[in-house]
Amino acid sequence: THVSYLCDLNRHLVVCLWMALCCLWGGLSIPDPKYRETLMEMEASMQTGGQVVLSEKEKLLNSRLLQMKQEEVMRKDFPPAVHFFKARDLIEESPLFSLLQKVPKGAALHVHDFSMTDVKWLVKNVTYRPHLYMCSTDAQSIRFMFCSQMPKPLPRCSPWVLLEKLRAMTVNVTELDDRIMKNLTLFTELDPDVVYPTQDVVWERFEKAFRAVSDLVSYAPVFRDYYYQGLSELYADNVMYLELRTLLSEMYELDGRTHDLTWTLKTYQDVTRQFTADFPDFFGARIIFTIHRGVNSTVMDQVVKTAMKLKRDFPDFMAGFDLVGREDRGRPLWYFRNELSLPSDKGLPLPFYFHAGETSMSGSEVDQNLLDALLFNTSRIGHGFALLRHPVAKEFSRKRGVALEICPISNQVLKLVDDLRNHPGAVLMAEDHPLVISSDDPAMFGASGLSYDFYQAFVGFGGLRSNLGTLKALAINSIKYCSLPAQQQEKALAMWQKRWDKFISENTQ
Numbered sequence: 001t002h003v004s005y006l007c008d009l010n011r012h013l014v015v016c017l018w019m020a021l022c023c024l025w026g027g028l029s030i031p032d033p034k035y036r037e038t039l040m041e042m043e044a045s046m047q048t049g050g051q052v053v054l055s056e057k058e059k060l061l062n063s064r065l066l067q068m069k070q071e072e073v074m075r076k077d078f079p080p081a082v083h084f085f086k087a088r089d090l091i092e093e094s095p096l097f098s099l100l101q102k103v104p105k106g107a108a109l110h111v112h113d114f115s116m117t118d119v120k121w122l123v124k125n126v127t128y129r130p131h132l133y134m135c136s137t138d139a140q141s142i143r144f145m146f147c148s149q150m151p152k153p154l155p156r157c158s159p160w161v162l163l164e165k166l167r168a169m170t171v172n173v174t175e176l177d178d179r180i181m182k183n184l185t186l187f188t189e190l191d192p193d194v195v196y197p198t199q200d201v202v203w204e205r206f207e208k209a210f211r212a213v214s215d216l217v218s219y220a221p222v223f224r225d226y227y228y229q230g231l232s233e234l235y236a237d238n239v240m241y242l243e244l245r246t247l248l249s250e251m252y253e254l255d256g257r258t259h260d261l262t263w264t265l266k267t268y269q270d271v272t273r274q275f276t277a278d279f280p281d282f283f284g285a286r287i288i289f290t291i292h293r294g295v296n297s298t299v300m301d302q303v304v305k306t307a308m309k310l311k312r313d314f315p316d317f318m319a320g321f322d323l324v325g326r327e328d329r330g331r332p333l334w335y336f337r338n339e340l341s342l343p344s345d346k347g348l349p350l351p352f353y354f355h356a357g358e359t360s361m362s363g364s365e366v367d368q369n370l371l372d373a374l375l376f377n378t379s380r381i382g383h384g385f386a387l388l389r390h391p392v393a394k395e396f397s398r399k400r401g402v403a404l405e406i407c408p409i410s411n412q413v414l415k416l417v418d419d420l421r422n423h424p425g426a427v428l429m430a431e432d433h434p435l436v437i438s439s440d441d442p443a444m445f446g447a448s449g450l451s452y453d454f455y456q457a458f459v460g461f462g463g464l465r466s467n468l469g470t471l472k473a474l475a476i477n478s479i480k481y482c483s484l485p486a487q488q489q490e491k492a493l494a495m496w497q498k499r500w501d502k503f504i505s506e507n508t509q
């Protein structure tokens with residue numbers, strides 16, 4: 001007897017397998033091991049990187065890599081199963097992690113402005129600069145301002161104190177610095193599940209920390225250094241290109257003068273040029289202009305028009321537009337359908353890079369964001385955590401090649417998933433859905449660069465079957481799905497390939 005199997009192998013290919021099941025086994029009903037092998041190979045070839053052909057040297061490194069992963073899985077505290085705040089030290093002592101740091105990872109396509117740079121640097125460098133005032137809010141957070149004189153008091157905040165003076169009067173400065181640092185990040189050495197029992201609590205702290213960092217970073221001289229330092233951290237982690245989501249906040253000077261958002265955009269461009277001049281093997285950066293999704297239609301109308309103008313004036317530096325803030329609390333994309341149609345109506349193209357599906361509220365109005373983002377022709381999807389619950393949106397995103405920007409650690413810290421082996425990325429990587437790995441708000445989560453998130457994707461939801469081909473495909477994806485025009489992508493890819501070859505030869509001695 002013959003059994004026919006119709007396997008809808010990915011996209012277009014339809015593979016039919018005809019196999020004789022029983023006769024080969026002398027009447028026993030054990031399934032044919034050869035057939036079993038064929039199916040296993042088929043599955044392996046469907047995953048992200050499943051089609052990558054490894055060179056001899058790459059195969060050598062791959063066996064080492066898989067050996068290391070095997071050892072990782074045997075660990076008593078398997079890091080992807082543990083909250084990142086407790087797992088970070090475990091990850092750092094892993095030899096596999098050290099190797100992942102060296103991997104040329106391509107581009108970081110989902111990172112936010114005020115959480116791209118290490119908070120230790122903020123405390124040790126920025127808060128030690130002169131003219132910095134600090135106050136403590138009623139809600140146990142802190143605010144800052146650089147000012148040539150005592151600033152006007154803020155509502156619901158203690159009187160301002162000059163930090164320099166406060167430090168001079170403080171017995172234990174280490175402890176003070178520690179308290180300041182804790183206000184600038186979500187990372188904690190305490191039990192994260194006790195400190196952040198719910199999504200509401202963790203998001204509230206997140207927005208407070210973001211606020212405090214923005215006070216420091218919106219001071220024009222700090223802003224330049226902060227961004228340069230952030231690029232250095234990515235570069236040190238072997239990332240070569242960035243698409244940064246930024247609010248383009250007004251920047252201020254010591255005397256209270258402010259600069260508008262065009263100044264901020266230009267400064268990003270200047271510092272990027274400076275950085276690529278200093279490090280020619282860093283490819284560069286572009287920005288995605290963002291607005292908080294809590295605004296009303298009147299404000300959105302203005303902002304979309306501004307975004308269209310910026311895109312026209314800075315076509316090579318500005319990638320597009322996005323909405324930020326907690327999806328579950330903000331307005332859904334459909335609420336802004338009139339404003340978001342403006343670019344298309346007016347024939348002034350403005351590519352979208354919408355956050356969507358960063359929610360566990362299945363079936364809610366906000367849960368429609370995924371489909372709506374696609375209907376508005378989004379170029380990529382930020383997170384797309386809920387994609388598996390939307391088969392139509394999923395098919396749409398695959399067919400149109402709209403990549404998901406998966407940020408594993410962010411999803412865990414913001415309480416969408418506990419054990420990263422259960423992240424939806426496991427399914428999406430198993431079937432080579434268009435996706436890239438990114439870090440969202442590394443400084444808020446106590447991470448930096450992309451390596452920690454690559455670790456979670458590779459060891460956590462990549463499981464034992466993801467391999468060197470997977471890493472290669474993820475890096476290539478990050479260039480393939482970035483906003484650069486085709487010609488520039490080719491250049492970036494050539495630059496990446498050179499770094500990759502060097503990485504392979506240096507690690508197969």
Ligand SMILES: *[C@@H]1O[C@H](CO)[C@@H](O)[C@H](O)[C@H]1NC(C)=O
Binds near residue numbers: 125126225
């Ligand atoms: C702070 O950083 C700037 C630029 O990154 C550097 O020039 C300066 O020396 C640093 N200052 C301190 C106190 O570390």
Ligand SMILES: *[C@@H]1O[C@H](CO)[C@@H](O)[C@H](O)[C@H]1NC(C)=O
Binds near residue numbers: 174178
């Ligand atoms: C200062 O505080 C830090 C952190 O809380 C602590 O480790 C250190 O022992 C303290 N130093 C002194 C001299 O009390």
Ligand SMILES: *[C@@H]1O[C@H](CO)[C@@H](O)[C@H](O)[C@H]1NC(C)=O
Binds near residue numbers: 183
């Ligand atoms: C933030 O700073 C304030 C004032 O120093 C302090 O009371 C509070 O404990 C800090 N918050 C955190 C989360 O450490």
Ligand SMILES: *[C@@H]1O[C@H](CO)[C@@H](O)[C@H](O)[C@H]1NC(C)=O
Binds near residue numbers: 296297
């Ligand atoms: C929209 O928000 C802005 C800024 O918060 C406010 O000034 C304006 O009155 C609001 N407009 C409407 C129609 O609610």
Ligand SMILES: *[C@@H]1O[C@H](CO)[C@@H](O)[C@H](O)[C@H]1NC(C)=O
Binds near residue numbers: 340344375376
């Ligand atoms: C999205 O793209 C389709 C096909 O190119 C086009 O017809 C439609 O007008 C676009 N919609 C928006 C909102 O840009």
Ligand SMILES: [Zn+2]
Binds near residue numbers: 112355440
């Ligand atoms: Zn984000």
